[in-house]
Amino acid sequence: MNEEILNALTEIFRDIFDNEDIVATPALCADDVEEWDSLSHIQLVVAIEKHWHIKFTAREIMKWQNVGEMAQGIADKIA
Amino acid sequence: MLDLKQLKRLIKQEHSDLPRVKVALLGDTATQLLATAMRGVAIDMGFNIELYEADYDQVEQQFFDPDSELHHFEPQYIVLFQAVHRLVDDHAAMPPEQRGFLAQRRLDFIESILNDRAWEGCRIICMNYPEIDDTVFGNYANQVEGSLIYQTRLLNVGLMQLAQRYDSLSVVDLAALQAQMGRQTMFSPSVYASTEMVLSIDALPPVSYRVVQVIAAQRGTFKKCLILDLDNTLWGGIIGDDGMEGIQLGHGLGIGRVFTELQQWCKKLQQRGVILCVVSKNDEIVAKEPFRQHPDMVLRLDDIAVFIANWETKVDNIRAVQQILNIGFDSMVFLDDNPFERAIVREHIPGITVPELPEDPAEYLEYLYSMNLFETASASEVDIKRTRQYQQEAQRVELKRTFDNEQEFLVSLDMQARVESFNTFNTPRVAQLTQRSNQFNLRTIRYSEDDVKHLAQDPEVIDLAFSLSDRFGDHGLIAVVVMRPLDSETLFVDTWLMSCRVLKRGMERFTLNEMVEIARSQGYKYIVGEYIATPKNGMVATHYASLGFTQLESEPAKWILDVANYRTLDTAIRRL
Numbered sequence: 001m002n003e004e005i006l007n008a009l010t011e012i013f014r015d016i017f018d019n020e021d022i023v024a025t026p027a028l029c030a031d032d033v034e035e036w037d038s039l040s041h042i043q044l045v046v047a048i049e050k051h052w053h054i055k056f057t058a059r060e061i062m063k064w065q066n067v068g069e070m071a072q073g074i075a076d077k078i079a
Numbered sequence: 080m081l082d083l084k085q086l087k088r089l090i091k092q093e094h095s096d097l098p099r100v101k102v103a104l105l106g107d108t109a110t111q112l113l114a115t116a117m118r119g120v121a122i123d124m125g126f127n128i129e130l131y132e133a134d135y136d137q138v139e140q141q142f143f144d145p146d147s148e149l150h151h152f153e154p155q156y157i158v159l160f161q162a163v164h165r166l167v168d169d170h171a172a173m174p175p176e177q178r179g180f181l182a183q184r185r186l187d188f189i190e191s192i193l194n195d196r197a198w199e200g201c202r203i204i205c206m207n208y209p210e211i212d213d214t215v216f217g218n219y220a221n222q223v224e225g226s227l228i229y230q231t232r233l234l235n236v237g238l239m240q241l242a243q244r245y246d247s248l249s250v251v252d253l254a255a256l257q258a259q260m261g262r263q264t265m266f267s268p269s270v271y272a273s274t275e276m277v278l279s280i281d282a283l284p285p286v287s288y289r290v291v292q293v294i295a296a297q298r299g300t301f302k303k304c305l306i307l308d309l310d311n312t313l314w315g316g317i318i319g320d321d322g323m324e325g326i327q328l329g330h331g332l333g334i335g336r337v338f339t340e341l342q343q344w345c346k347k348l349q350q351r352g353v354i355l356c357v358v359s360k361n362d363e364i365v366a367k368e369p370f371r372q373h374p375d376m377v378l379r380l381d382d383i384a385v386f387i388a389n390w391e392t393k394v395d396n397i398r399a400v401q402q403i404l405n406i407g408f409d410s411m412v413f414l415d416d417n418p419f420e421r422a423i424v425r426e427h428i429p430g431i432t433v434p435e436l437p438e439d440p441a442e443y444l445e446y447l448y449s450m451n452l453f454e455t456a457s458a459s460e461v462d463i464k465r466t467r468q469y470q471q472e473a474q475r476v477e478l479k480r481t482f483d484n485e486q487e488f489l490v491s492l493d494m495q496a497r498v499e500s501f502n503t504f505n506t507p508r509v510a511q512l513t514q515r516s517n518q519f520n521l522r523t524i525r526y527s528e529d530d531v532k533h534l535a536q537d538p539e540v541i542d543l544a545f546s547l548s549d550r551f552g553d554h555g556l557i558a559v560v561v562m563r564p565l566d567s568e569t570l571f572v573d574t575w576l577m578s579c580r581v582l583k584r585g586m587e588r589f590t591l592n593e594m595v596e597i598a599r600s601q602g603y604k605y606i607v608g609e610y611i612a613t614p615k616n617g618m619v620a621t622h623y624a625s626l627g628f629t630q631l632e633s634e635p636a637k638w639i640l641d642v643a644n645y646r647t648l649d650t651a652i653r654r655l
Contacts, residue, residue, distance in 0.1 A: 018087065038274050039112055043083075046270070046280045058272035 026068030086119025103131040103154035109275040116287035162277040178225030182234035209257035292454040308415035309359040329375025342377035361388040384469035471552040489651035492549040501535035517615040520576040572608040588648040
């Protein structure tokens, strides 16, 4: 898994959830973070899109099960 | 404007010292993030929103079920956000031949809320509908009454007309905001598809500011004054160097048109009651020349309430403007093309709004439009006379500067006061003064127009209304006194208040002379006054002491004056 992407994701997660303890590991999923609901999810997505200057489809946004899949989705777009 | 992240931070901080306002948010799409952004914006603008957010899509039930959570919450403001996407749904669900009634149906719903006694005293803030052009009829939709765009526009015009008829309705112009930001920014299809949210993340702050600005204006927080720099702000170039023929203005030279249009905008603000002032580093005569002579100037000297052109700092000059206008810095906007001047003013004058104008003057206007600086809750004819009043005040301050001695200045003003009882002509103004005066007000008793009529008819009550004018102009009715007999020897001062416009003119001394005169003529021996402290009337805490009253030992808030030993106080005011 691309370390750079995970590090950048960690920053974005900390920013959106306003929580300095979060580390974006591949296994991390919505069940692990109390505030991770559909509305914070969309804020994550928009922040990611801005960070990498990419755009996800609505289907992609809704299908990710964990941070690993998210990071893979980013890697595919910026490849 | 803060972004969503900054707004969320604000909410997490402690703000219990700020006033609370009860706001309900009702929508037919996901509004949680909008609610969050609105709470943050309110704190940014100086108050807390205590928010009730209905589960979504309960709009009708919340309004019409008398036992609903909305009724129990007792909101001061209800923000109603019916999304254009739900309008599209309704439009689709109707048989084509009925679609021409869609807008009227929605308007009837709003009107039924406005007529519902349950919501008396509560303001309904209704978002209007940003257009979606579904192109089902193409441009031909403009002549098909049942088309989506036809109904959307009818609905938006209908809301404007309702707001004109119902004082309790305000409209938040999302349609105008979308025209400004563009639909691409306002709406994100992927966000909508995955969350049922019809606003993009980036649209949340601007929409929230629009909504909260309406509430803030209703609460009396709005901009009253626009202070303008001259060179490269109101015209292109430097008048001192380029001269009258060299500055860019109007159709002739360079980008003159840009500055003409900015001036047109300033002029419209002035025409609706915003006070325009000039603060410029220039020689005064040189700076005023275009206002007098330049054929393409839209603004003339008559439009400017206070004109300061000199070589002092802008900070000092803006403070001088504040002294003359006697309004808070937080109600002032300062326009200047120079980033350095802007930074200094922002740093030294807390509360003032200083737009970070774009470098290219061609972009000034669009940028200013996007800030929506001048939200207001009313537009009345009285507002329009304001420029003249402040021009007069500026002349007084200018005259005062030429005197070392306060008394000589007062004499030179040639002041004249008229004293009347309450009558049908002055009743509205008397009531308004008792409602609005907070600072120079000894007991802060509020009277309605009906109350004032009753006071006027009561033979025992002594009611006095004072008007003041001087060589520069007429202040109108500026002081009110109500006295009632306590017993056959003593008059009690029920009300004594004065407009802050005429502080330090000796008007209170003139007023007391008048009160004593009447007390004497009606055979009273004493006048008793009382000071009831409020958070705002500290300026009159020593009022009675300074006028020679003696504090009552038994009741320290009360003060007594022996009419027989009273010596008429000196004033520079002549009685008419």
